[in-house]
Amino acid sequence: MPCAKFIVNGRVQGVFFRASTRAEAVRLGLTGHAKNLADGSVEVLACGDATALDELQLWLRIGPPAARVENVTRSSVEETAPAAFVTR
Numbered sequence: 001m002p003c004a005k006f007i008v009n010g011r012v013q014g015v016f017f018r019a020s021t022r023a024e025a026v027r028l029g030l031t032g033h034a035k036n037l038a039d040g041s042v043e044v045l046a047c048g049d050a051t052a053l054d055e056l057q058l059w060l061r062i063g064p065p066a067a068r069v070e071n072v073t074r075s076s077v078e079e080t081a082p083a084a085f086v087t088r
Contacts, residue, residue, distance in 0.1 A: 010070035
């Protein structure tokens with residue numbers, strides 16, 4: 001199962017970014033996590049169908065209404081697929 005790690009920069013903390021990301025990932029059938037990083041960015045690890053990962057990446061570029069995304073970087077990772085999508 002392919003996995004990708006995204007780092008999302010901009011105004012992405014304190015705007016329900018993680019919860020909204022979780023809802024979108026669950027809708028797309030992905031597993032993984034979203035967590036705040038100390039530098040103000042959000043890390044998203046997602047595993048599942050490659051097309052769903054691409055759709056999540058497109059969504060992350062916009063995020064929820066209060067977010068102001070400046071940049072999204074994506075890298076492929078070798079991870080064991082988590083059982084669900086969680087926020088940390």
